[in-house]
Amino acid sequence: MKILDWYILKRYIFTFLMMLLLFIPIGITVHLAEKIGKILENEVPFAEVMLYFLDFTIYFAHLLFPLFLFLSVIWFTSKLANNTEVIAFLSSGVSFTRFLRPYLIGAFVVAILSIVLGLYLAPSASEGFNDFSYKYLKKGRTAVENTNVYRQLNDNDIIYVSSFDVKNKIGRNFVFEHFEDNKLVYKIDANNIKYIEEDSIYRLTNYVKRKVGEVNDIIEESKSKDTIFSFDVDDLTPVIYIAETLGYKELNEFIEKEELRGSSNIGRYKLVKYRKWSLPVSVFILTIIAVAVSSIKRRGGMGVNLAVGICIAMVFVFFDKIFGVMAEQSDFPPVIAVWFPNFIFGILALYLLRNAKR
Incomplete structure (x- = not known):
């Protein structure tokens, strides 16, 4: 790898980690402020509270991985563009596709991390997070899948x-x-x-x-x-969140067993399964979109790029949620519900990349 690749890759990883370190404590603080009354009321042991917030961190970091990455790529690439560094790179004879390579290497690293979280760490964190919630924060309520x-x-x-x-x-x-x-x-x-x-x-x-x-x-x-x-x-x-607490092998066995029993919640369980693989793919798609949007120096500066990026992120979340609900509440195929946002935004990524090359 050349100096350009290492320079961008280090900025990619560093900015992403900084984004996590900045937003996760904010999320913990807001969540703690909301739940502190019930935690004190139920006299929850301090060790359990700390373990709960560790589970909270892993659980939500995994869910928001692509969005944190998307905003971090827009942030540091916009800074490169405003400092005319992107123009200098491209003017030196580097093609836009070659300029994109270290971003894709960084996306590969983050995607591997997302897979490890989804297959191994997130299930355990989800179980701890939900068990604590129903034990202390939702006292009087039960995690009942349905009645009758x-x-x-x-x-x-x-x-x-x-x-x-x-x-x-x-x-x-x-x-x-x-x-x-x-x-x-x-x-x-x-x-x-x-x-x-x-x-x-x-x-x-x-x-x-x-x-x-x-x-x-x-x-x-x-x-x-x-x-x-x-x-x-x-x-x-089964409790509502049982699919989120199972490893990939156990989840496949559980889904197979529930299909034989004619469970009405197969759509919800399959959503969890397919998202373990769709999230890493969305990392690549959102990285390409972020680079294509923010590598252009605009009159409004970084603010315009961030505004455009946040709008795209909100639309992505909207598509993901609306199709997820459709799969959970109807016979809409879960595999389409999970992969359709990636398909739509994959087309958008190719379109923006094509225009960025020009």
């Missing part, structure tokens, strides 16, 4: 709960039905089902088991019944 959950576990077993309290691991109005050769063999009803984690058992309240006989049914009743089931506690109803 009906699930077919396999060819023979079906379960139902009207609601599920994730914090206390309690399901209400529990029903378990076992079939053989399409005939009901027995049915279990209970007002509540509670998972006892220490003993890995389920405790049923007002337990009633009806075995279907050829002539008469056999009924077994008990005020409380401890038993074991073949399903996991998450099978009752």
Whole structure:
């Protein structure tokens, strides 16, 4: 690599890191100011608070990676343009494509970092962030996926709960039905089902088991019944954020299992899966757009470039959110919802790059 490449690459990485160091503390301060009352009210241990904000940092840094990068590239490239350094580079015989190379190398480094965060660090941070939120900040609320959950576990077993309290691991109005050769063999009803984690058992309240006989049914009743089931506690109803807390391999297995059960939330889970790969790609697209927009010296200076960049960033976020909601709430394909913004902005990047070369 030549001096020009190292010069731009160092500015690329340094400005991006500085952007993270500037905005993340601001985000933490605003979030802390909003939640400090509930944290003090619930007397949260200091160690848990610090761990929560570490998870908060990783969680949101991963989500906003492309936007932080986009603004940082516009910032330092605009400074190069205002100092006529870009003109000097291009006037020396360097083509615009050659000028873009160190930016793409920097984008590759950031994309690798985004993949590592998405596959390994972000899932753990998401779990810690959401668990803390529901434990202390959203007290009285539960991370319930939905009510009236009906699930077919396999060819023979079906379960139902009207609601599920994730914090206390309690399901209400529990029903378990076992079939053989399409005939009901027995049915279990209970007002509540509670998972006892220490003993890995389920405790049923007002337990009633009806075995279907050829002539008469056999009924077994008990005020409380401890038993074991073949399903996991998450099978009752996964929490809203469960897909975000799983590693890539576990997420694929979870999606496959949920598809077999006919889950109505497959779109949400697949969005999380596809975004692990769409975010790194968006890093390259937004880098090209940022360079094409900010490498021109304008009469208004850096302010104009930043204004244009912020507008593009807001449109990108709008597309990402609107298509994400469509995939979650309808049958809109998640893969299209995730990749369509990249496709549109990829075309925009090629158009701007073509004009920038001129």
